[in-house]
Amino acid sequence: MSTPHVHLKGITRRLGTCVANDGVELELVPGEIHALVGENGAGKSTLMKVLFGLHQPDEGEILIDGRRVRMTDPRAAMRHGLGMVHQHFMLVDTLTVAENVTLGSETQARFGLLAPGDAEREVAALAERYRLPVDPKARISQLSVGAQQRVEILKALYRGARVLILDEPTAVLTPQEVDELFAVLRALVADGVSIVLITHKLAEVKALATRLTVLRAGRRVATALVADTSIERMAELMVGHVPAPLTERSDEAPGAPLLEVRGLEVRDARRLPAVRDVSFAVRAGEIVGIAGVEGNGQHELIECLAGLCPPSRGDVRIAGAAVSGHGAREHRAAGLAHIPSDRLHRGLVSDMSLAENLVLGLQRRPGVGTGPWLGGHTLEDASRARLQEYDVRPPDPRAFAGRLSGGNQQKLIAARELTQGARAILAAHPTRGVDLGAIDFIHRRLLAERDAGRAVLLVSSELSEILALSDRILVLYEGRIVHETTPAATDERTLGLHMTGRASHGDSPLPPREGAPRTSGGLA
Numbered sequence: 001m002s003t004p005h006v007h008l009k010g011i012t013r014r015l016g017t018c019v020a021n022d023g024v025e026l027e028l029v030p031g032e033i034h035a036l037v038g039e040n041g042a043g044k045s046t047l048m049k050v051l052f053g054l055h056q057p058d059e060g061e062i063l064i065d066g067r068r069v070r071m072t073d074p075r076a077a078m079r080h081g082l083g084m085v086h087q088h089f090m091l092v093d094t095l096t097v098a099e100n101v102t103l104g105s106e107t108q109a110r111f112g113l114l115a116p117g118d119a120e121r122e123v124a125a126l127a128e129r130y131r132l133p134v135d136p137k138a139r140i141s142q143l144s145v146g147a148q149q150r151v152e153i154l155k156a157l158y159r160g161a162r163v164l165i166l167d168e169p170t171a172v173l174t175p176q177e178v179d180e181l182f183a184v185l186r187a188l189v190a191d192g193v194s195i196v197l198i199t200h201k202l203a204e205v206k207a208l209a210t211r212l213t214v215l216r217a218g219r220r221v222a223t224a225l226v227a228d229t230s231i232e233r234m235a236e237l238m239v240g241h242v243p244a245p246l247t248e249r250s251d252e253a254p255g256a257p258l259l260e261v262r263g264l265e266v267r268d269a270r271r272l273p274a275v276r277d278v279s280f281a282v283r284a285g286e287i288v289g290i291a292g293v294e295g296n297g298q299h300e301l302i303e304c305l306a307g308l309c310p311p312s313r314g315d316v317r318i319a320g321a322a323v324s325g326h327g328a329r330e331h332r333a334a335g336l337a338h339i340p341s342d343r344l345h346r347g348l349v350s351d352m353s354l355a356e357n358l359v360l361g362l363q364r365r366p367g368v369g370t371g372p373w374l375g376g377h378t379l380e381d382a383s384r385a386r387l388q389e390y391d392v393r394p395p396d397p398r399a400f401a402g403r404l405s406g407g408n409q410q411k412l413i414a415a416r417e418l419t420q421g422a423r424a425i426l427a428a429h430p431t432r433g434v435d436l437g438a439i440d441f442i443h444r445r446l447l448a449e450r451d452a453g454r455a456v457l458l459v460s461s462e463l464s465e466i467l468a469l470s471d472r473i474l475v476l477y478e479g480r481i482v483h484e485t486t487p488a489a490t491d492e493r494t495l496g497l498h499m500t501g502r503a504s505h506g507d508s509p510l511p512p513r514e515g516a517p518r519t520s521g522g523l524a
């Protein structure tokens, strides 16, 4: 099949009370990589679901090679040569690569289950043609995230896709896996396939795409050649204003250690050690970033520091006092604030008001748990000021937390956690899934907290965030700290190597930070 010319014309799609797409225009020329960018909630996924037949447009039409087509469902879209790789993969863990690729395809529907050998041979041939390294016999559960993504791409190609829609494909990948994916995508484009790349990482747009379309609040604000558009301009189009640069790192030497762990071992749900012999200290006035591929002990480390899971060995000190790991309340009382990654389970109660959420976990503080704080006007008035200060929209103390967008929920948590005067702050994936405006806001707050002499431990799988905010960086790999560095002495690529255990030891000296000899830090 030749690659079709795709034209989305005036697409409007309403979801609930929100207009997810408002008269959006997008044209896809055969063989181009078209980046679809915009903040969270801008309407990118919705637009592509309309194209792929997962949503019906309320207005507008889809033209394929100039002819109007109704995409009634994904099968119709596949018949027109479209394929989509979703943000969350849709693979069957217990089946092999070949089985997953051929499962439910037209060939299989027509001729019944393929003999395993046939399926494997077909998939191997396809993988070779598009230079997608995968083992057709491997089970999905054995594969890395990057390899699973290649299987999703193969699945689409097996069904004859000539237009590939990738929804935030790099969000789950390490820098090395991103390079591998981009090589695959370039090979596909060389073969004449067109690609829609949904992303909000603008460096990726620069590296890969030929054109970009920017959505903001459901509307298209621009379509342009990537070569003509600077990253700054793209960011401005996305958020509607020019983001101010982050403040300079202060040169002041950090002070006393406020969050310390020594010889820490934490076991996971299966009782296996997930954090192994970890020691570090975060001092007053510094941000220490923990980098790592998800699943290398970050989760257990966070749970332990927050007091939600006691260590099986070693100890934790908060502001100089030993804590037991036996309760979030004890850790809070010792001086720890916690911005959790799991907003809706750990951070907020969605059917409580914003005002109530602001005092969540603080009810036992003097003056909070009693009388006017819960229920009266005092709480509301105090809350309104704080919501405004933290730019929570709408700043209505009576609104339910569950109604806020992800970015506003995160700002609400920051408003609660960062206004208690805690001396140590545990920020766990503080900007995951939030829009650029909120990311920028939270970054500035964390830097302000550091400058005010707090100790901040930042755990994040976003390397750009780690590099932008940290004074020191520790890399966690298989539960151990395998590398310590500073943003000035490293880059995403180098960190990526350490994060995947591929850096050979000894080739990256640990640079001492001025005013903070490294022996006082992580690896002492």
Ligand SMILES: Nc1ncnc2c1ncn2[C@@H]1O[C@H](COP(=O)(O)OP(=O)(O)O)[C@@H](O)[C@H]1O
Residues within 6 Å of the ligand: 015, 016, 018, 019, 020, 038, 039, 040, 041, 042, 043, 044, 045, 046, 047
């Ligand atoms: N199933 C749904 N029901 C109601 N609103 C939705 C639904 N899916 C998405 N939305 C809303 O539509 C808007 C666009 O969402 P989406 O297309 O997912 O944005 P993006 O992919 O750019 O982050 C958002 O405001 C989102 O909250």
Ligand SMILES: [Mg+2]
Residues within 6 Å of the ligand: 044, 045, 046, 167
């Ligand atoms: Mg999306």
